[in-house]
Amino acid sequence: MMGYLRSDGRKGIRNVIAVAYLVECAHHVAREIVAPHRDAxxxxxxxxxxPNVYAQQMMERLCTHPNVGGVLLVSLGCESFDRNALAEVIRATGRPVETLVIQREGGTKATIDAGRAAVARIADRIADTPQVEMALSELVVGTVCGGSDGTSGITGNPAVGRCFDRLVEAGAACIFEETGEMIGCEGIMADRAATPELARELRASVDKAAAYYATLGFGSFAAGNAEGGLTTIEEKSLGAYAKSGQSQIAGLIKPGDIPPRGGLYLMDVVPDGEVRFGFPNISDNAEIVEMMASGAHMTLFVTGRGSVVGSALAPVIKIAANPQMYARLRDDMDINAGRILDEGASVDEVGGEILDLVAQVAAGERTKSEELGHTEFILTYKSFEPIGPSCLPV
Amino acid sequence: MTDPRLLLLSPDDNVFVLRGAIAAGETVTLETGEATLPDRLGMGHKIARRAIAAGETIVKYGAPIGTATAHIEPGAHVHVHNVKSNHTPTYVLTETSQEVSR
Known part of the structure; x- marks a missing residue:
């Protein structure tokens, strides 16, 4: 496969223009700018x-994501987001970047017209971005699950785990998260850490999540779980955790930290400090955005009940865990892991199928959500302390 | 050859997961022989892959999910009535009352 070479040495599997609004008040104008250029x-x-340090850093990471070729920033004018600092970070990577300030341009219509012209200019400039040979080992792949049901933990999640095992073996970086759903299996996870120091960090991240969710009044094991055949909290947690596969855990990162080399990483998405801004991730796309901020080229999304989302910037491969749901929503699903249940397919077989699709999507094949025009995106307030020295592989 | 209705998630597991519901009175084929299910079990429920002694760890996904509280025969239902969490008790609703399995 071929990748778009970026100045930091990373390679992109897409070459899109990010049109970024820097406050909700600029959202409509930015959306109208994008409308005639939906694919590009x-x-x-x-x-x-x-102002929020996390949001500023996330926007920097996203605007310099390897799948992004150029950027148009859309500012209202009086918001506190530091648009100049963001533009400077983008410019330093060699990417074309333009900024439009609605209050300066002359309002909605003038900014939309100027923005559409800017997108066309940027598209011209990035059309000849060099494409170079790219190996599987250069990929960063994230995974999330959403709209889970009783099938997720026995079909889609373990199948993603097998795919992750093989990607890690090939040298790729794989990221899993959802520490809030790992309560009861922190010991099992810590046993897989590359070092004792990392093991302590992994345990601490689950403890933090447990405390955070307890403050928010979140339950963990509901009666309905037992009806579905789940016996203990650790079994339920393992169902989500199964996405991580069996590899050694190389490191713990927070949103925006780029894995320094291949291997399996846990992403700690629960904010540090007291509970301040509400739920850590208010919906599935917030998780996908954080994976992208850490450089994920694509996300493997396991769904039992049937989520239809995709994402801006990085393709989403949707893996149906439930065979009945797959039959109903097949136009939205890239992989039918439900056939482990009704066709007797093995977990390994479906894991291999996902791996093949990862390689095809990295080579340019479009996922179902890309074909359908899904570009969901959500970013909200958070705050983090930097990761400790024992979190990353040496 | 194991029963195609049963899913083994990891070679280390001592439980099978049901790929779909199995009716009461049906016989399933285990590696060690056959077993008849006294009650209907739904998709996702677990049965013992082999005899499991009281106090033995229940292994699914190749990882511990709890401890057997009683001897479990091959093919028997493995659930809240004969397994306790190694972490926190499981709360289950029954038809008559809310019970805690310890």
Whole structure:
């Protein structure tokens, strides 16, 4: 496969223009700019008007994601987001970047017209981005699950785990998360850590999640889980955790940290400090956005009940865990892991099928959600402390 | 050759997961012989792959999911009535009352 070479040495599997609004007040204008360029330009943005270090860093990471070739920033003008600092970070990578300030341009219509022209200019400039040979080992792949049901933990999640095992073996970086759903299996996870120091960090991340969710009043094991055949909290947790496969855990990262080399990484998405901004991730796309900020070229999304989402910037491969749901929503699903249940397929076989599709999508094949025009994106307030020295592989 | 209705998630597991519901009175084929299910079991439920002694760890996904509280025969239902969490008790609703399995 071929990748788009970026100045930091990373390679992209897509070459899209990010059109980024820097406050909700600029969202409509940015959306209208993107409308006639739907395939070439993707809409991202941050809705808040108050400054936030995390949001600034996330936007920097996303605007310099390897799948992004150029950027148009859309500012209202009076928001507190530091648009100049963001533009400078993007410019330093050699990417074309333009900024439009609605209050300066002369309002909605003038900015939309100027923005569409800017997107066309940027598209011309990135059309000849060099494409170079790219290996599987250069991929960063994330995984999430959403709209889970009783099938997720026995079909889609273990199948993604097998795919992750093989990607890690090939030298790729794989990221899993959802520490809030790992309560009861922190010991099992810690046993897989590359070092005792990392093991302590992994345990601490689950403890933090447990405390955070307890403050928010979140339950863990519901009566319905037992009806579905789940016996203990650790069994339920293992169902989500199965996405991580069996590889050694190389490191623990937080959103925006780029894995320094291949291997399996846990992403700690639960904010540090007291509970401040509500739920850590308010919906599945918030998790996908954080994976992208850490450089994920694509995300493997396991769903039992049937989520239809995709993502801006990085393709989403949707893996149906439930065979009945697959039959109903097959136009939205890339992989039918439900056939482990009704056709007797093995977990390994489906894991191999996912791996093949990862390679094809990296080589340019479009996923179902890309074909259908899904470019969901959501970014909200958070705050993190930097990761400790024992979190990354040496 | 194991029963195609049963899913082994990891070679280390001592439980099978049901790929779909199996009716009461049906016989399943295990590696060690046959077993008849006294009750209907739904998709996702677990049965013992072999005899499991009281106090033995229940292994699914190749990982411990709890401890057997009683001897479990091959093919028997493995659930809240004969397994306790090694982490926190499981709360289950029954038809008559809310019970805690310890």
């Amino acid at each position: 330009a993707h809409l991202i943005g941050f809705p808040g008007c108050f």
